[in-house]
Amino acid sequence: MTGAALGFVAGFLISALLGVPAIRILARSGVRQTVSEDAPSRHSEKQGTPTMGGLLILAGLTVPVLFDLLVHPEHLSALALLGLTLGFGAIGFLDDFLIATRGRNLGLRAREKLALQFAVAAAFIIWLAVTAVPLRTTVVRFWTDIELGTAYYVLGVLLIVGVSNAVNFLDGLDGLAAGVCAQIALALALTAYAGHGLDWLPLFGGAVAGGAAGFLWYNAHPAQLFMGDTGSLALGAALAGMAMIGKVEVPFQFYSFVPWAALFSVLIQVSVFKYRTRRYGLEYARANRAFRRTPIHHHFEELGWPETRIVARFWIATAIAIAVTVAVIGR
Numbered sequence: 001m002t003g004a005a006l007g008f009v010a011g012f013l014i015s016a017l018l019g020v021p022a023i024r025i026l027a028r029s030g031v032r033q034t035v036s037e038d039a040p041s042r043h044s045e046k047q048g049t050p051t052m053g054g055l056l057i058l059a060g061l062t063v064p065v066l067f068d069l070l071v072h073p074e075h076l077s078a079l080a081l082l083g084l085t086l087g088f089g090a091i092g093f094l095d096d097f098l099i100a101t102r103g104r105n106l107g108l109r110a111r112e113k114l115a116l117q118f119a120v121a122a123a124f125i126i127w128l129a130v131t132a133v134p135l136r137t138t139v140v141r142f143w144t145d146i147e148l149g150t151a152y153y154v155l156g157v158l159l160i161v162g163v164s165n166a167v168n169f170l171d172g173l174d175g176l177a178a179g180v181c182a183q184i185a186l187a188l189a190l191t192a193y194a195g196h197g198l199d200w201l202p203l204f205g206g207a208v209a210g211g212a213a214g215f216l217w218y219n220a221h222p223a224q225l226f227m228g229d230t231g232s233l234a235l236g237a238a239l240a241g242m243a244m245i246g247k248v249e250v251p252f253q254f255y256s257f258v259p260w261a262a263l264f265s266v267l268i269q270v271s272v273f274k275y276r277t278r279r280y281g282l283e284y285a286r287a288n289r290a291f292r293r294t295p296i297h298h299h300f301e302e303l304g305w306p307e308t309r310i311v312a313r314f315w316i317a318t319a320i321a322i323a324v325t326v327a328v329i330g331r
Contacts, residue, residue, distance in 0.1 A: 003199065004189040007064050007206025008213070015060035015214025019053075023218065023225050026050035031100045033226050049223060052096045053215055054231020057178075058089050060211025061204070061238070068203055075200040080127045081241045082204075087120035088164055088237035092229030107229070114161070117233070121160040124241060125153045156244055164236030166259035169266055169295045171232040174221035176297060176311045177259075178212045180318045181235045184255045185209035187322045188239065192246020201246055208238050221308050254325035258318050265296035 026032075033049045065082050069075055095107035108116075148155065171177035189205025212235065218225040227235075236259070243252035253260070269290050276285035292302035300310045 003202035004186065004206035007203035008210035010064040011060035011207035011210025012214040014063050015056040015211045016217050018056055018059055019214065019218045019225065022053065022056055023050050026052055049226055051226040051228040052093065052230045053219065053225035054089060054092060054227040054234055056215045057211040057227065057231045058086065058234060060214050061085065061207045064207040065204060068200055077131065077198065078200040078204060080124060081245060084120065084124040084241045085234050085238040088117065089230055089234035091116045091120065092231065092233035096228040096230050117161045117164060118157060121157045124160065125156045128156065128244065129153055160237055160240040162263070163240040163256060163259065164233045166256065166263035167236035168229060168232040170259045170262040171227060172295060173297050173307050173311050174223040175216055175219050176314055177232055177235065178216040178219050178227065179311065179315045180258050181239065182209040182212040182216065183318045183322060184239055185212065187255050188242045188246060188248065188252065191251065191326060192242060192248050194246065198245065201242065205242055251325050251329050255322050257321040258314050262295040262297065265291055265294045269294040
């Protein structure tokens, strides 16, 4: 509990204090948001807002973790999870940088981004498989233990990449991804198993939440700064990695109800559109989509909901998902 609180306060202060100079530097450097053509028309007003604000979140996480390592060298295993987070942040940074320099929403190709994500996730999973950390076990805790054997590691790679992209899809409204991920990170910090040399895990989760909260200070509507893929990819990887190390993989799926909804709404939309195009033709498919627009938060925008209402209700949905999961499943 103390570690989570210290991590949160440190992460928040670092992220929040760096916010103003970061916004100025990013704006002067021309690192500004390029709104996707697929976004609702009202998003045109967001064009030109500084992006790559995920750097604030990464700073709010990295500094407390490295300081903790100076005080507790035995917490060396934290570097693996930090490396996973920074690795995904670097992929997002490269994507954001290419978009900013090209002046249009054209960064890494989807297959290039996925290939890099799988490579970084696989490196982390290899560490998890060979490290001496006691919690490298393949057991997943639920109402009863489930032994998955080597399949656990394959599923682990898919989990990291999947959650990272789920958060990436969720990052579409002011304050949405940051607020949701801050809650999930705090839930992981307080429920993940932190014994057997993993006493750094609550501090790590608290720092992730604090960094996201500090960024949220500037990302709340109307946003002065966007996190970009630099932040969204890193946040998703950090959360998935924490869940695996802390042996709360199953509760984590329920904590992450909102990010998964964003991801699966896109998959459903694409699948239904392709099916109806083959079966009934392109015009019918365009007129009969599963959702008005995806990810799911854009569907509610098309229904006329104000952006702030959508964000608030998705935050509430996350809080309810965490509370019910802890009450029913526990950690």
